Amino acid sequence: MTNRDDELNEAIRALGQLFLAKLPAKLSEIESATQRFQNAPDDRENFALLHRSLHTMAGSAGTFGFPEMGAQARTLEMQLKAYVSGEVWNEDTVKAFCQQVTDYLNFAESQMSAASSAVKLDSIVLNEPVESKEKKLIYLVNSSGEVSDEIVQQLEQFTFLVQHIEHLQDLEPALQTQIPNVLIIDTDFDSVYLAGSNEVQRLSEAGFALPPTIFISDTNSFASRLHAVRAGGQAFLLKPVDFLVLTERIEEILARDYPRLYRVMIIDDDVELAQYYSEILKGVGMLTEVLNDPELVLEQMASFRPELILMDVYMPNCDGVELSKVIRQDPSYLDIPIIFLSSENDLRKQIAAVKVGADDFLSKPISPELLISSLSSRADRYRALRSLVMRDGLTGLYNHTAIKEDLIAKVSSATRDVTSVSVAMLDLDDFKKVNDTYGHQIGDQVLRTLSHLLRQRLRKSDVVGRYGGEEFVVIFPNTTADIARQVLEKIRVAFNKIMHVSGQGEFSVGFSAGVADSRQTMNPDDLLLIADAALYRAKHSGKNQVLEGN
Template sequence: MADAKEKVLAQLRALRAQYAAELPNKLQQLRSIATRLNLQWDDELFRTLHRQTHSLTGSGATFGYADLSHAARDLELLLKTILESGVGSQHPGIKQIDGLLAKLERAGKIPASSTATAEPAIFQPRTQRHSIDPDKRLIFVVDDDTNIAHEQCLQYELHGYKVREFHEFSGLQAAIKKDQPLAIIMDVVFPEGDLAGIEKIIEIRQSNTDFPPVIFVSQREDLEARLASVRAGTAAYITKPIDLSNMIETLDRLTTVDLGAPYRILIIDDDASMAYHNALMLQRAGMETEVITEPGRLLDVLPVFQPELILMDLYLPGCTGIELAAVIRQHEAYVGTPIVFFSVETDISKHLAAMRAGGDDFLIKPIAPDHLLATVESRVQRARTITSFMIRDSLTGLLNHTAIEEQLERELGLQQRHDGVLSYALIDLDHFKQVNDHYGHAAGDKVIRGLSRLLRQRFRQTDLLGRYGGEEFVVVLPASDATLAARLLEEVRNDFSRIQFTAADKAFTVSFSAGIASAPPYNSAFTLQEEADRALYRAKQAGRNQILIAKSH
């Protein structure tokens, strides 16, 4: 972590040094443009003067030149007034340009503030951006009933957790400090008292500042016990007999960090120094960025990078940010992509115009790193949530039928372009109708969620998981042949068949069958699905609870 932090600080120092080296030339360009305008007026040249002054207004303070930003702001406001007047060289404010430009040149000679490279608040991440090593998914179970505790622990292990049992309080505090479990499942009632489990947690917590979430379990359902658990800082309270599905969902929620893919942010700004500075800030927070300094590249970059959010300056060469936003919104694929404008512009009417053109937010330069990060994170997360409702199955969170079909086509094309291999598995729960008939549809939903949870735990992030509907599931495994896919699914099948589900205090188990086809030899989505379905049918006919690979013709 320290090395990564120092690397970013070094990159920031390099950007600052580059900005300082380029600043005299930027000021000289402004003076040259002003001189040419005095000799012969040109509307396009005047717009260039305004745009370059606008860039200095936003970038100066970011790189430690606060006086430069203030001086550039004064000149930029005058140029903007002249620009919007429509009278050009006839505007009386023309005479003030030379004086304000001289003031700007003097400000450019003031050394940069030494605080410009101080560590920004962005280096204190709001959330830990790391995944949990499966070997470290350790939980503690504290229960004096050894038989029940042992049976529950076996079920937790089937769901990917490492479990350590305690049947008394002795050694618990030292183990928590040494092994740092992700969560503790603590019974409430012990021989020491009817609230002994809660009292012990309160005692241990007092000497441990970094304490894992605690799930209290008990046959007690009264208010006294529940209030005591709340005062002890409980994360959840589950009554006995324990509903395994509920417990696993609670554990997953408390211990799993679902980072998903990095946010993809497109930055459009003709000021390269500012663009790469903002890109570095976002990269430090774990995001992927692409920078465009020439608006003409936009239509080439969009389909390749597929941004989840676009950060765009309001003033650009050849067009305005508002015009470019309108172009982006002409493409159906980017109608919902958040666009956040940034500028030194404080005119509310300009902000409103940007919003009407399809903008979602407006940030005023210079932008504090924390403000930038918070805006980007909240906008992308909201966009992902909305997209998730559209493409994910509501019961399981897996890709829905349409989405998994589209992803299969995309992955198949990608693998074929690189002469790779891909496997497609069709999974079907065995005798699922009987589960619904005997135990009810709520129990059936638990089974479906249980299998989807196990699939998410066992497969890679690059593998695609979907639900066709009912009891049918799909797994697409890029870069995996049928033999590897069958071995992975066999492990899942074996563990799933041992998981106990409960309904009306009755325990039951469920199995599944699966058929697998791979490309090559089957090189279209249709034939993959057809051959996997045939293999699944053979597995059902052969007695169910097994995995079969499609036969080569």
């Protein structure tokens, strides 16, 4: 079990103990509401309180290790719901129901006593990979030559550690020594048809734990591609290898191993339960914001910008159905997935919730695995759809509008947290000459290469956008301008070493950049102007350099 697993389980145990500590007060609330219900069955405010208390217990007790307590509460909740919905109860029926609640309270108290100070929660092991700061190891299995040397040189500019294996028989002992993050191998090693893919297939059948494999080949045939698939290949690239496509494939493969940092807002008046779900989601790398007061939802959404909302149906003052309508009134929130999580199991209620704008309905208690899977699939779909609107079609980076919106949000966040945010403006040097000399297709390749290098070299929290033409913007949260300049300087040197291939030969390109930070101004537009002025100075004092704004 990892340290992260230990931290998660410790947080869950603490929440379970908090649930136990508050349980007497919750049971006392149910007892008082039940007595008032028996004396005044027509008191709508009171039976709404009783229903909500039973509903909360039905959802939270099972989550915190008391499944029978939760199941019995759900049964009582369903009976009371029938009364609320218009079922006629006479005095004896009301009395019988209140006796069932009393029996339930006695059972719950016995369960609480038996639990003592130990919370009956199973350990949750979430073996998600933690991003490593080390360079990713790549085996390149290809006969020696200038092409192999070039592949090694280009990949190393993208911070990969490349080990070149020049003889096919050396692959097995290399794998016995260390498994790389990615294996790149020539399908027809040393011009022997399918020699490379046959060797990979042999090693797989021999029980080797092979890494994700990319095949490169001179032969663009269905047979070669099919054989590569059967050997476990995850990509197939033709020679001469397009280095940008190769690095993009490697990044796509490596990205599958990391948690996707979805932003999830949890809205529930049950504080401990909301915090429990938050800990589960944070345990797999999601970013969460817990909200216990529905009235603050619009304010919190504006600052947190969630990619998914998880909310309970029953809350005081404003229920989940009403809250979803409030959220949907804002056009900018029409596409954010809303998932109801509730102990409500009435199909009609669930359908009604979906009709007013919810995207799914999950039942409490829910297993961590199902919760994570359900939310991940919805958030992933939302992110993919948003990308179509917010991303530049050529580079895949944020477009002009999206990067400016993100800068506004980052500056606002920095103001609240009293931290610094930096912004940089980059511009490719002599890019018109590149297009005029080598053609716009090669120019597009240069743009894609820089965008890919920026994404690969920067932190996950940094944001990159194509501002227009050959101009880019980078936002560095919690970073001062001098640190941002040092980061960009390293990227500038690496980019300058990358050789771009064209029909007229190879060439390299540089870029100039200007950097500013929020210590100079908290106005996003002014921050861009300062960075742009620094970029102008960099361009007119020699190019291919990074300067800080004044």
